[in-house]
Amino acid sequence: MRSATDEPSVTSEPVLVFDRIDANRRNTVLLLALSALFVLPAAAYLTQYLILWLAAVILPLSTRVGDPRRLIPVAIGVTVFGGIFFPYLIYLRSASHLLRISGARPLEAGEGTELRRLVENLCIGSGLPVPQIRILDSPVPNALSTGLSPKDATVVVTRGLLESLDRRELEGVLAQELCQVGNNDVLLKSVLATLLGIMLAPFRAAGRLFRAAGGAGPSVRPVALGCLYVAAAYVVFGVGAMLVMAAVLGGLVGWIGVTSLLLFLGTPLICLMLYRAVSREREFLADANAVLLTRNPGALVRALETVGAGIGRGPPVDPAIADLFFVDPRPTGSGVGRRLLSSHPPMRERIELLRRMGEPY
Amino acid sequence: MSNDPYLFGAVGLLLVVLLMSLLLYNRLVRGRERTREAWSGIDVQLRRRANLVPMLVDTVKGYARHERSVFEEVTRERGRLMEATGAADRADANGRLSRALVRLLAVAEAYPQLRASEPFVELMEDLSDTEEKIAFARHFYNRNVASFNARIGSFPHFVVARTFGFRPFEFFRSTRDELEAPRVDLLAVAKGDHRGPP
Numbered sequence: 001m002r003s004a005t006d007e008p009s010v011t012s013e014p015v016l017v018f019d020r021i022d023a024n025r026r027n028t029v030l031l032l033a034l035s036a037l038f039v040l041p042a043a044a045y046l047t048q049y050l051i052l053w054l055a056a057v058i059l060p061l062s063t064r065v066g067d068p069r070r071l072i073p074v075a076i077g078v079t080v081f082g083g084i085f086f087p088y089l090i091y092l093r094s095a096s097h098l099l100r101i102s103g104a105r106p107l108e109a110g111e112g113t114e115l116r117r118l119v120e121n122l123c124i125g126s127g128l129p130v131p132q133i134r135i136l137d138s139p140v141p142n143a144l145s146t147g148l149s150p151k152d153a154t155v156v157v158t159r160g161l162l163e164s165l166d167r168r169e170l171e172g173v174l175a176q177e178l179c180q181v182g183n184n185d186v187l188l189k190s191v192l193a194t195l196l197g198i199m200l201a202p203f204r205a206a207g208r209l210f211r212a213a214g215g216a217g218p219s220v221r222p223v224a225l226g227c228l229y230v231a232a233a234y235v236v237f238g239v240g241a242m243l244v245m246a247a248v249l250g251g252l253v254g255w256i257g258v259t260s261l262l263l264f265l266g267t268p269l270i271c272l273m274l275y276r277a278v279s280r281e282r283e284f285l286a287d288a289n290a291v292l293l294t295r296n297p298g299a300l301v302r303a304l305e306t307v308g309a310g311i312g313r314g315p316p317v318d319p320a321i322a323d324l325f326f327v328d329p330r331p332t333g334s335g336v337g338r339r340l341l342s343s344h345p346p347m348r349e350r351i352e353l354l355r356r357m358g359e360p361y
Numbered sequence: 362m363s364n365d366p367y368l369f370g371a372v373g374l375l376l377v378v379l380l381m382s383l384l385l386y387n388r389l390v391r392g393r394e395r396t397r398e399a400w401s402g403i404d405v406q407l408r409r410r411a412n413l414v415p416m417l418v419d420t421v422k423g424y425a426r427h428e429r430s431v432f433e434e435v436t437r438e439r440g441r442l443m444e445a446t447g448a449a450d451r452a453d454a455n456g457r458l459s460r461a462l463v464r465l466l467a468v469a470e471a472y473p474q475l476r477a478s479e480p481f482v483e484l485m486e487d488l489s490d491t492e493e494k495i496a497f498a499r500h501f502y503n504r505n506v507a508s509f510n511a512r513i514g515s516f517p518h519f520v521v522a523r524t525f526g527f528r529p530f531e532f533f534r535s536t537r538d539e540l541e542a543p544r545v546d547l548l549a550v551a552k553g554d555h556r557g558p559p
Contacts, residue, residue, distance in 0.1 A: 117490055124402055125497030127395075127505075293500070 034274070098146045098190070101318045104134035104156040111135070115162065118171050119155065119178070125293050126175075128182050131155050140314030141165065141307045144324040145177040146186050153181040160314075164306055172290060172300035173307070173326055179289035185282045189323055192275040272341065279323055279343045287350055288357070297354040304354070308347045385521040392509045396530055399502040400448070403533055406495045407442065407455060413491060414439045414458070417484050421465060424475040428468045435461045448502075448531035455495070456535045462488075499533045506530040 107116070115133060123130045131145070131153035141161040147153030155177050157170075165173065180186065291297045304327065312331035322329055328344040344350075418432050438461045442454040475481055510529040513522035521527075 121490075121493050121497045124406075124494050125500050127399065127402075127501050293497075 098321050098324065099134070099154055099156075102136060102144065102146075102156060102321050104136040104154075107133050107135060112162070114167065115157065115170070115174075118167070118174055122171065122175050122178050122293060126178055126182055128153075128178060131178070131181060133157070135159060135162075138314055139163075140310045140329070142310070142329055143173050143177050143307075143326040144321065145181050146190075146321075146324055147181060148187050148190060149184070150181050153186070155181070160310065161307070164310075165303055166299075168294075168296055168299035169303040169306065171294055172296060172303045175290035175293045176286050176300065176326060179286040179293065180282065183282065183286060183289070185286065186324065188282065189275075189279060192271075192278065193323065276341055276343055280345045283344050283350070284353065287354060291354065291357055297357045301351050301354045304347060304351055381517070382521055385518055386525060389513065389518060389522060389525070389527050392505075392512060393527065396502070396505040396509050399498070399505045400530075400533075402498040403448075403451075403495065403502050406491055406498050407451065410455075410458075410488070410491045410495065411439050411443055413484060413488050414462070417462075417465070417481075417488065420478070420481050420484060421469050421475065424472045425468055431461075431465050431468050435465050437461075448506075448533045449535065452499075452533050452535045459492075503532050503534065506532050 112133065112135070119133055120130055128150050131147065131150070132155070134154055134156045136142075136156050136158045138158040139160045141158055141164045143155065143157045143161055145153060145155045155174065157173070161170065161173065287300065290300060294300070307327045311327060311329060314329070317325070317329040319330075323343040325344075327347065328342065414435060418435055421428075422432060435458070438454065438458040442451065442458050445451045445454040469475055469481070506529075512518050513527050513529060
């Protein structure tokens with residue numbers, strides 16, 4: 001229950017409400033710039049590669065491109081397209097795409113009056129526009145939110161959540177999701193996931209090829225091995241070609257190529273860890289914000305326990321949307337690696353922090 | 362003269378100060394507008410509550426005609442809420458109306474038929490939803506007020522706020538302790554479930 005006093009006494013952190021959304025937006029931009037620092041060289045490398053291959057095809061065919069330097073504007077064009085425009089397109093589609101993957105359906109008429117009311121009230125309390133509400137027909141209690149801005153956000157709850165939580169607990173979960181919406185977390189996560197996806201694409205492809213080479217029947221194996229061979233040659237040729245370019249093109253362009261290749265090989269892991277660390281921080285932040293909104297850490301703790309107990313019971317969840325959930329739907333182990341790479345903070349820590357906020361009033 | 366470094370520095374400093382005041386001023390205006398917007402959130406819900414009260418009185422009247430003093434009290438407090446201006450006064454009036462409503466519900470409790478009647482149950486649901494909305498709207502407004510007031514009282518903004526006459530907002534909070542009533546779960550009271558808030 002809300003108390004008589006409305007001062008934010010639950011957390012000691014000073015809260016500036018109308019600054020927070022602005023601050024979060026700034027942080028998003030900052031983090032984007034930081035990721036771009038890592039991602040752009042890699043994207044540049046990928047596109048330079050493309051150009052090299054194109055050149056390798058075009059040069060023998062046509063004598064018109066006599067001087068390889070003429071390819072530079074094209075290379076820049078493709079870099080801009082591949083490095084900025086293409087990810088932007090993916091990013092625009094990501095929210096609706098994620099919603100489609102989740103398989104959530106809109107509320108039917110007359111369904112979830114209580115749920116709607118809770119969401120509406122929480123939106124009044126947080127100054128957010130009322131999001132779309134969807135139901136995921138799964139017995140496992142959990143919730144997620146997507147949407148690139150609070151204006152077109154969607155909150156999804158599973159049928160299991162509605163069945164297993166009481167009103168206050170449900171309110172806590174919804175508040176947590178809405179706070180993530182208000183903090184623009186979905187935007188942040190989508191952008192980072194998109195960038196990461198691009199960087200990991202060649203590695204994923206290689207991994208798939210390895211698996212195909214190992215597990216496939218004899219008819220597929222030579223093809224897969226062939227592809228792997230080409231991929232390896234690609235990397236080796238890439239380094240060589242970059243060095244040649246460095247010599248031919250007077251250094252700078254080629255050296256950028258070599259550096260970006262090295263960065264490209266090393267950064268996905270760094271980016272992944274960066275992204276996951278951000279994601280964990282945002283979960284903590286949203287937990288705290290939710291408590292500030294509902295004044296009821298106890299209910300949120302109970303909700304976390306209930307939802308946590310159901311993890312791993314249901315059908316597997318698409319990894320693309322796993323990060324968006326209230327509680328990570330993938331069963332997690334312990335260990336340093338798992339910890340560094342998990343998208344949610346350990347359940348025990350979340351509960352511990354909420355408990356420390358106390359069961360006030 | 363034209364390249365006097367001191368003159369140059371002074372003009373530059375002046376420009377920087379002007380630009381900063383402009384930015385600070387804009388931020389203050391934005392904060393003020395947002396807080397006003399948050400107030401309108403409370404206002405809407407208070408009106409909604411005030412509109413529900415006569416309906417509730419009429420419904421209860423149909424069963425308990427002789428409890429006139431309670432009806433009059435509720436109607437009077439509703440009128441006061443409509444007339445009250447200023448955040449603190451309205452919070453006071455709202456607290457008084459809440460207390461009057463609790464008395465009205467105590468009357469209603471003696472009439473099981475009334476409690477079971479559909480319009481009454483619907484009204485109670487609406488009313489309790491409105492109470493909750495008021496609580497949330499108040500939370501949002503008060504947090505905005507807290508940060509706006511803190512801002513105009515602290516350094517760089519303080520200067521600009523003084524110059525342009527920005528005033529702190531009143532909290533939506535009763536000035537009198539006894540009116541700062543604990544939120545009553547109307548639905549529970551109406552159902553005769555007296556556990557109260559946990």
